[in-house]
Amino acid sequence: MDSIVSMVARHVNTVRAEDKIFALNREAGSAALQLGKEKVVNATVGSILDEDEKLAVLPTVLRTLRNFPDSEFAAYAPISGTTDYLESAIQATFKEYRPEGYIKAVATPGGTGALRHTIWNYSDIGDAILTSDWFWGPYKTLAEENLRKINFFSLFDNEKKFNLNSFEMKVSELLDRQGSLVVLLNSPAQNPTGYALSDDEWEQVILFLKRAAADKSKRITLLCDIAYIDYAGKTSDTRKFMKLFSGMPSNLIIIVAFSISKSLTMYGLRTGAAICVSSNKAIAQEFSDVLEASNRGTWSNGTRCGMKLLSEVMNDKELLSKVDEEREELRQLLEKRAETFLEEAKSVKLDTCPYKSGFFITIPVIQPEESCELMKKDNIFAVPISKGIRFAICSVPLNKMKGIAGRIKKVLIY
Ligand SMILES: Cc1ncc(COP(=O)(O)O)c(C=O)c1O
Structure with a gap:
């Protein structure tokens, strides 16, 4: 040997x-x-x-899926997703709490794909990605696989409330060192703790990020991972904070990682989307362009029948x-x-x-x-x-x- x-x-x-x-x-x-x-x-x-x-x-989801014609299972979908699907994903994400601004969606294989593309396209190689110290393990894998590091703020203070102080300190510390910062927040029904930021806590987070974005040499991306949102309670309780995504400065964008894995119990169908909210039309278009290119350069197209499934469900009130x-x-x-x-x-x-x-x-x-x-x-x-x-x-x-x-x-x- x-x-x-x-x-x-x-x-x-x-x-x-x-x-x-x-x-x-x-x-x-x-x-x-x-x-x-x-x-x-x-x-x-x-x-x-x-x-x-x-x-x-x-059961209704599975029955709907089984009734699709062969072509829905076999054919390619457009690289960035079918038009119906993208509109349905936006609708399923925000419901009646759609923020003001330019909203663009690109299909990804589950929320994981949205996380990957965000890290790749919105941070520099070698950067630290910020998330909470209680976190879903693959965040670290996704950062490292894409040649980034992961860094943490403390999710809870001594009273088991959101530790805004730690969040602010870490964001500032990383922005002192880096030109760009991607922050990953999983809420509501966080994996692993089950925590959800209250609307007040969200407001504080957004206010602080807006303040940090006053330095126009910095680029800040807040990724909101809503993998479990449909198990967190009533829409009015779970999505109200999304209205806060309106009126962001151009150098602060929000990307929501949407997925049908849990919402439709279709974990293996690998259907999700990255949805961006920006107050700047060109920045939103750029998001759509770079994510489409990333799709082509990684897994190519998504799962057509998964896309069709969400649009069928979202476009039929009874269903x-x-x-x-x-x-x-x-x-x-x-x-x-x-x-x-x-x-x-x-x-x-x-x-x-x-x-x-x-x-x-x-x-x-x-x-x-x-x-x-x-x-x-x-x-x-x-x-x-x-x-x-x-x-x-x-x-x-x-x-x-x-x-x-x-x-x-x-x-x-x-
Ligand atoms: C916190 C969190 N985010 C994202 C995902 C992504 O799942 P998927 O890629 O199946 O949408 C999961 C799955 O377990 C998760 O726990």
Whole structure:
């Protein structure tokens, strides 16, 4: 054997590691086979499972999809997405809270594609991308894959409220060093904490970014990741803040990462969009042009039947209200699971991050890996993240939720 140990190029520094969540899910599956499904709590999966622990899908959505002609499955879509789809994605994002300004959308494979294109096109190589210290792990992968770094502000202050001070300090610090800054904020129903910025907190964030943009040599992009928005409550509560995206200075743009993965339970169909809001027509057109080119230079076209699916649902009032009703059932199920967990957590004094809605509840601990190992001994499988444990309430049925907080509390290492 000769001595070559790696063939990849110098900029590739990926370490071979099995995806942690899929590995844990597999372990939970083996435990269930050995001990019986009822003995194992698998809180690793980031999709909604029903009370029989099967993937929950919205039946009307699936029925609509199955009725499409062959050509909708087989044909290419235009590189930037079909016109109907782009208008439907904008409508589904803002509903009656559409901000004033120029709005452009480009289809991407899920919200992930919107995140990738934003990082690539709106920050410089080597820049730090800013997000909160509680964050969805792939943000770091996406930054590093695109030759950027990731940097954090503290999401919570001592009173478990949005830490505006930390946010402002970090934005200022990075803008001192960089000409451009991309900020990723996932709200409402944040992954992993379930937090949502209040309308007041949003107002403070936008006001501060507008102040920072007074320096016209800087370019600021706020990416608002709304992956879980349709599980966060009523439209009026979840989307009101979007009106704040009106009247931005030209050097501050908003990009919303839209996705049907969760909203239509179509995770595998890889259908999403990047939607930009700018007060400047040329900047909005530039967004559309560079993202279309990025589509061509990465994955080319998106999934045509996914696009058709959203436009069919959005353009048919009856269909839309059926889909909304079916999703509302899932949302209420999540709410009940969360209530059960959190009430008990309170009574056994198990600390959690401030959860408002969504798929996950997070428990802050100092030694996440070790704590999760100990939980496994009691057949509870959850995901260790950098500052705690992510417990996916979306995948644990109500009858298994009882007693969980107490069992976790017993084994935790703080
Ligand atoms: C916070 C967050 N953002 C974005 C996504 C993107 O998902 P998709 O690319 O399937 O839309 C996810 C998926 O889990 C997520 O948790």
